[in-house]
Amino acid sequence: MTARLRRLILFTPLFLFAAIPQQPREAEKDTTAILQANYLYNIAKLVEWKDQDMRTGNFVIGVIGSANLYQELIKQYSTRTIGKQPIEVRKLPRSPEVERCHILFVGRSDLALLPEIYKRMQDQPTMVITEYAGALEDGAIVNFVKVDNLLKYEMSMKNAQKHRLVMGLTLKNLAHRVEE
């Protein structure tokens, strides 16, 4: 776990405790959620899961936190398929005990769960996607980054390999940063 993630985890609950409960952002104006949902869909199309049992049944996208991302995925992508696998979007409970899924997105509100999730997922063919600086070093395969006021992504080929995922060349070429 990087020092940055440790700091985030330490400060996040304190901040949440001190803050007045916030009104959720309107889903339709949550531009980040709209962009992330589309990225998730496109990333899914450009990655190959080597494990045979991941190539049948539903294509599961699990979301922890980020209610608006979940809503956007349901609205725009839940009737689509990845290859022949119908997309199934699941809103997962705030727990490190994660069900089997192809993609697992963990939002910034739930970073405290990540160390345990990385540990439990280390042998699983699950692509962990998140959104904090230093995530690739911690074990994420794709991480959303903010560059020049734009939302982009970075990816780790090494972590992908560990999870038996083959990242497409297009995905690699379009990434803001690739960690080999």
Next chain:
Amino acid sequence: MSMIRRLIIVVLATLSSVWLAAQSDPLVEALRKYQAGDLAAARTLIDEAVRLPAHVEDAEAWLLRGFVYKDIFKGATDSGIGDLLRDEALASLYTSIGLDTAGSYRENAAQAYDFLARSYFNDAAKALNDMDHERALAMFAKYKEATYRKDPEADLRSREVEFINALGTVYTKLFNMERKDTAWFEMAVGSYRLVLELDPENYGANYNLATLYYNRGVYNIQRINADDEIPSILEIQSASREFFQQALPFMLKAHDMNPERRETLLGLEGIYYSLQDQNNSDKFRQLFEEIAPEER
């Protein structure tokens, strides 16, 4: 009976000896018909009167003509006919003011003139409420023309600001109804920018322009769907970023002018969020949350 009408009667009564000797004078007949409420007959007679050499330069005759046309205008149900009647009334009252070198009727004529000029502004406002921007523009142009004709030095800036701001809002509504038609967007932007040229400290124009730009950027992103691939996502984001960046200085200005307004705090939170600037977005969200709920 209005004070103005009474005054006319008094004035004309002083000339009764002359008029009694001239029973066929259409001015006297027009006044009688006007007093009796027969506006159509009064109109025919006064039109005839002002063409006669005896009255063509008679301030009283033109004043009466202005009042007759003003009252017919007030009862008009067709806006096109009403506009013509109002124009005639204004022209007559203006002629009366010009001819009235002694100033005997000037106050009455000026009051009636100002009432009619203001009615153009009110009709422009009504047209905006009805989303009829073309009529609103025509009415406002008439209002300006009428006002400047009587007083070329009149300062109409505050009225202009009020009208163009409201016009911008109508264009914004039209754009929101059909967002693919960006002509409305451009017209709304042009309106708010014009207001800011006249009055850079105008809170409404700063806030509305910022919101317009922000919503345009959000709208671009909202159109993203499963058919869009990563390169087009980057293009769409770049296009939206331009709008968010254009929105920011105007929302900041509105916030500086009124730091406790909840809508600017939320506006800044939204703009920074869409610019992927989480720290500033959180900062303004926090400021918003700190306002007591009843003040929001």
